[in-house]
Amino acid sequence: MSTATRVQAHHLATAITRTKPHISKDDTLDVLNGIHFETNGNYLYTIATDRYTFAINRTDVVNGQPWTAHLREDDIPIVLAWLDRHDEDAYIEINTEAVGSRTDLVLSSLIGTLRSSDPTVNRRHFPDWRTMVRKILATDQAVNPLTAFNSRYLARFKVIGSVLHSWQAGPRKPLVLTDNRDFIGLVMPAPDEKVTRDGLVDNWAWHLKRTEANVLGASFDLTVEYRDRHGDPWRYSGKDGQYGEPLMELVGIDDDPWPLLKVIDTYGPLSKDEPIAA
Structure with a gap:
């Protein structure tokens, strides 16, 4: 049975360009080695996935009956x-x-005909993309302490050429990306169980510390330790108070940090000592 669907050339090219970065290179998964075409008579859907990312583009069409087909990756440059x-x-x-x-x-x-013949049969088993995405979108958004994503997979979405909105249903859940128009995509989390948010913060905390503060008209170098009048060492804790004042900690003492001005008033004057070790 022959079917017919009409779509503008640049819309079809955009649909293919947006989804082709997500085609699987795994030759044991022939059903994923191309772009899945599907229409309900009103929209043309182009879908591709390698199971790490998922891309779905929607294009308005004219007329046509529902059908599905497969565009082989090898034929995409020609098309x-x-x-x-x-x-x-x-x-x-x-x-x-x-x-x-x-x-x-x-x-x-009007300029001719182009045919893409796919020797692989049994395309009926392309993933049920509607059910999968529907379940993800129906899940309430949760607080996400930490999730890792492969930057190579994220780069696949640069061809969308617009601002993308994103969210997750929870920690280590797929990242949803949509342009709020005709594209929706998914990025699967990367396995990285040993990394914690606290560890990532600590990795940068020292490099982001303040290096200087002005108190009572005097400049204090916060990259060094200071000795109070009793000879006890103080150093910048890396934290600031409610009004932005640097908080100092007494080296070797597990206690709440003190505002620098309070340290000066209580134990001053302060004298410079050794630089704080990284």
């Missing part, structure tokens, strides 16, 4: 080059044709 020969507002007619046990994707326009 994009063919689409680039069209004016932006030119319409492409998409047909699917049953050829034996496979379904071919046929693109037609």
Whole structure:
């Protein structure tokens, strides 16, 4: 049975470009080695995933009956080059044709016809993307202490070319990315169980400390320790008080830090000592 769906050339090119970075390179998962095309007669959905990321693009179409097809990764450069020969507002007619046990994707326009024949059969087992995304979106957003993501996977979304909105349902849950128009994507968390938020904060805390403070008209170098009049060492704790005053701690004593002005008033004068070790 032949079907027909009409879509503008630049919209189809955009849909393919947005989803192709997410195609799987695993040749044992042939169902993921390309872009899944699906239409309900009103929208054309292009979907690709390698299980680490998921990309779904939605495009308005004209007419057509519901159908599904598969565009092989090897054919994508040819299809994009063919689409680039069209004016932006030119319409492409998409047909699917049953050829034996496979379904071919046929693109037609005023300048010619292009066919993508996929020798792999049984595309019925492409992941149930609607159910998966629906469940993720239905989950209430939770506080997320820490989740790791692979930067290479995040880079796949740069082709969207717009601001992306994001959220997670909870720690170590997929990151949802959407442009609030026609694209939604998922990024799966990267395994990194040994890293903690406190550890990441500590890794930068020393480098982000204040280095100087002005108290009573005098400048204090906060990268060194100070000796009070009794010879006891004080150093900047890395924390500031409610009004931004540096809080000092007595070295070797586990106690609440004191504002620098209070240390000066109580135990001053203070004299410079050794630099604080990193």
